[in-house]
Amino acid sequence: MSDFASVLKLMKDEEVEYLDLRFVDPRGRLQHVTVIADIVDEDFFEDGFMFDGSSIAGWKSIDKSDMKLVFDPESVYLDPFYADKTLCIHCSVVEPDTGELYDRDPRGTAIKAEAYLKSSGIGDASFWGPEAEFFLFDNVKFSNTMNKVSFEVDAADAAWNTDADFEMGNMGHRPGVKGGYFPVNPTDAAQDLRAEMLSTMKRIGMKVDKHHHEVASCQHELGMIFGTLTEQADNLLKYKYIIHNVAHAYGKSATFMPKPIAGDNGTGMHVNQSIYKDGKPLFAGGKYADLSDEALWYIGGILKHAKSLNAFTNPSTNSYKRLIPGFEAPVLLAYSASNRSASIRIPWTDSPKAKRVETRFPDPAANPYLAFSALLMAGLDGIENKIDPGEAADKDLYDLPPEELAGIPTVCGSLREALQALEADHEYLLKGGVFTKGQLEGYMELKWEEVYAFEHAPHPVEYQMYYSC
Secondary structure (H helix, E strand, O other): OOOOOHHHHHHOOOOOEEEEEEEEOOOOEEEEEEEEHHHHHHHHHHEEEEHHHHOOOOOOOHHHHHEEEOHHHHHEEEEEOOOOOOEEEEEEOOOOOOEEOOOOOHHHHHHHHHHHHHHOOOOOEEEEEEEEEEEOOOOOEEEEEOEEEEEEOOOOOOOOHHOOOOOOOOOOOOOOOOOOOOOOOOOOOOOOHHHHHHHHHHHHHHOOOEEEOOOOOOEEEEEEEOOHHHHHHHHHHHHHHHHHHHHHHHHOEEEEOOOOOOOOOOOOEEEEEEEEEEEEEEEOOOOHHOOHHHHHHHHHHHHHOHHHHHHHHOOOHHHHHHOOOOOOOEOOOOOOOOOOOOOEEEEOOOOOOHEEEOOOOOOOOOOHHHHHHHHHHHHHHHOOOOOOOOOOOOOHHHOOOOOHHHOOOOOOOOHHHHHHHHOOOOHHHHHHOOOHHHHHHHHHHHHHHHHHHHHHHOOOHHHHHHHOO
């Protein structure tokens, strides 16, 4: 939809009963309010929708709480789950008195990041292809009280259920630990479930291409075809929404936690990114792996700012349970062609148009608007300052001798370290007003709350190690 007249026509033609206004909070969680179609007209779209910003964590104080949602007519889709026909539309948040984008609205940040790219003269469009993995469980229980901290997950197809008793018997076909990539059914028991997820995405207009079981027990991935920054951040929220709800309809629970189980691979979100200028791929050239100077400088910027980027690309305390050696998580800050042990990979392609950079340390706990914007700003800083990424690492980095390993920097080891890195290294994010100091302070305040909650809670492993000391 290119304009609101087209949206109104669609609502009439489809006999839509409700319009669902969707926006995202600083943590990346989708929020919504639903209005009846009877009140939706051209004036409604022109005026926007007022709401209480003080009720969103990390936003307005109660004495300055009025905020306005403005609508993106190109983002509409029919909700596939509601009983009454409902059209969804993604919104940005503006200050009602000035009409300017609210500086703490993540979607507004993405819009400003795309505008900054154009104003820089480096390129006029960036393209993003996130690969977000997830887990499916049949039963999830957890407790956090002053005398009990516990969690338990289970799934019929989990590797640990080889000797479990089921009402219909135990068929025995299931992937083992690190054995989920790519057996067919009946070992892969989620074929039809994933297919319905992918079909639902296609039905609402998303561009998708594949689905498969992932390496870990109960772990899966669906494939989205690349799009522009804000568009693809919108799509990642749709991706999560559909996966959660289709899984729920099947009596299962989906999670995008980076490390929900111990002893097997965690959940990552490799982010493919490229820049175009005047319809031509900026990253294609004659340097290493057929990259251009700009692509190598872009990599240099990401490597330089990686630790502060972690605050956005790996924004949960759980993220750092995944970022450990030995489970395919790329913790070493190096780049390489095809080498999946490096933090940045250049996927093989024979087409210059598909030449791209894949950042491998992010995870799907990230707010996509903030994570993609921060990655773009780091990469642009690399191009603007011609940051040399150093020599490529074409060895298996997981198998390096200790003396070589010691010379390669790593991503952060905790959310605490990532927030400290962001406090020390954030000037590149402030260029063009893409991020603001107030926004970063508000975001870090939310994340410090999570750090303190995590660090103040005893862990069952601590009882195992220390109770009898």
